[in-house]
Amino acid sequence: MAGEQKCSSDFDQENNFQTPSDDMSEPVDDRTKRMVAELQKHWITEYHNSRERALVELTEKLHQEFLSDQQKIRSELLQQFKDELEHTRTDLESKYRDQLKSENAKLTEKHRREMSDAKKKQWCCQCENEAIYHCCWNTAYCSVECQQTHWQSHRKLCRRKKTAAATTAQTSTTTAT
Secondary structure: OHHHHHHHHHHHHHOOOOOOOOOOOOOHHHHHHHHHHHHHHHHHHHHHHHHHHHHHHHHHHHHHHHHHHHHHHHHHHHHHHHHHHHHHHHHHHHHHHHHHHHHHHHHHHHHHHHHHHHHOOOEOOOOOOEOOEEEEOOEEEOOHHHHHHHHHHHOOOOHHHHHHHHHHHHHHHHHHO
16 A cells, blocks of 8 residues: 555656645545545536536527427418418309399399380370370370370371371262262
């Protein structure tokens, strides 16, 4: 053991280490234990620091991935919403066009029927209401008042008067013969 101490003290002197003297109060085993304990504390501190850095980096990475996934999901949902909206708009426009065509066909048919009915009627020459009194082939009246009011201008053109005169003249010539 004395040889070991000599070698150890030579080594310590060469490397400027202080060698424990025999009169030191602390034994070698306690010093070693203390150094091991300090190393252990140092390593545990280093472990906790590196673990904390790794956790922070991992958390940041996971947060970035989360944000990226959220953005991707948001854009996919937005695109899906746009597609559904476009599809709904197309369907509604198609239904609207069909409904418009149907309404147009109904109104066209109603208009045709009303025009047909209107063409079958005669109208008052004076006030353009539906006529119930007929004078000649293209003149009719809704009331006696309208006929009397219009007679001053109509009598010059009235075919009934001319036709009646011609008929009486024709009958009188045929009876005379």
